[in-house]
């Protein structure tokens with residue numbers, strides 16, 4: 001695993017650099033493969049990145065070759081203000097030309113959350129011919145408690161070593177969540193963590209220094225074994241990092 005940190009004076013500068021880096025990554029990958037499999041983060045931090053993608057001139061990003069997946073989802077309808085799908089729809093999907101077949105939201109319309117997780121896992125298995133997917137880029141946020149995706153401290157899903165998709169309970173509403181598991185996250189070609197603001201500084205330090213247990217900082221155990229891991233941070237979120 002190759003690991004690095006990129007630190008910017010403010011969120012705007014971070015988004016600008018991140019948008020360029022993701023576009024370059026996609027362009028380079030598509031020079032020798034047909035499709036780019038991109039996993040989107042939920043929450044608020046990635047909004048600005050998705051908006052920048054949406055603002056790019058038509059044709060800048062080859063959306064017809066990019067397939068979008070979600071790293072996690074709240075178990076709510078896709079029309080709910082709490083939905084990560086709706087956030088991506090509003091910031092990105094409604095503003096770009098992308099084939100419907102390239103959009104792979106996490107299933108939340110089932111009776112029980114476990115059924116939604118099983119349905120998404122089945123969909124991924126069909127997409128990737130039952131082979132553990134080696135996704136081209138996984139975007140992840142970090143919670144102030146060290147969670148990432150919906151891998152929350154103390155969640156049984158942290159121990160999941162086989163399933164690709166699991167469930168968890170968030171400490172705040174909406175509590176029922178569906179999430180990709182470590183086996184998928186740690187098989188990625190590239191993982192980008194995004195974090196902004198002083199309230200994330202402690203979690204970012206823990207994720208980068210890895211001094212804590214998996215239970216205490218799930219983000220610290222996202223370590224793509226044959227991939228690149230880059231932390232995209234603003235100065236506030238990076239303020240507790242030890243000097244290199």
Ligand code: 6PG
Pocket residue numbers: 041042043044045046072073074084140141142143147148149150
């Ligand atoms: C979610 C996200 C979650 C998020 C972190 C950071 O469903 O909320 O997937 O893991 O990335 O909680 O959220 P913010 O970017 O809003 O701080």
